[in-house]
Amino acid sequence: MSQSTLNDDDLFGEAASEMREDVESSLEKAWAELPEADDVWETSADNVLGVLNGLRSALDTGDAEEHLRDAKKWFMMGQRADAFEDADDLEEEIEQLGTVIEDIGDAGEQVGALTSTIPGLRSTLEDAHAADDAADEDDADEAEAEAEEATADD
Incomplete structure (x- = not known):
């Protein structure tokens, strides 16, 4: 084997090692960006809308x-170059992280909805109760008028 082949093999080994480090570093950074469990569980809001807005903010990835x-x-570059001796752990972590990010995104969409x-539901309920209260008031006024009329007839 020539000296240049050994150097090429050594360089490839270094590149493969650096590639794995790059994958691991990117995964660590991604995990660090995810919200903490307590951030999406605990709240200090005074009402439901405040809770939802806080949760939506907490679900930011x-x-x-x-x-x-x-x-x-x-990872893909390293895999195609056959640079990793054993990359199953990286592949599993990439899939797991992708699932977690997707779940957080789905939850964020639901909270956004x-x-x-x-607010629209609250307004609808307020209008419905106001209409019901007005109908009850009209019924009470009508009953009172009928009672007065009955008393006047006696």
Whole structure:
């Protein structure tokens, strides 16, 4: 084997090692961007809309998707170059992280839908109760008028 072949093999080994480090680093950064469990569980809001707005903010994944994309990119390059001796752990972590980010995104969409729905629902309920109260008041006035009329007839 020539000296240049050994150097090429050494360089490839270094590149493979650096590629794995890049994947691992991107995964660490992505995990760090995810919200903490307590951030999506605890609240200090005074009403439902405040809770929903706080939850929607807490469900922000920051740059996690971008870091996951970088991890996938370097992982794919390393895999195609057959640079990793054992990459099952990286592949599993990439899939797990992707699932977590997707779940957080889905929850964020649901919270966003509720956030836009709840004020309208509140208004509808207020209008419905106001109409019911007005109908009850009309019924009471009518009953009182009938009672007065009956008393006047006696």
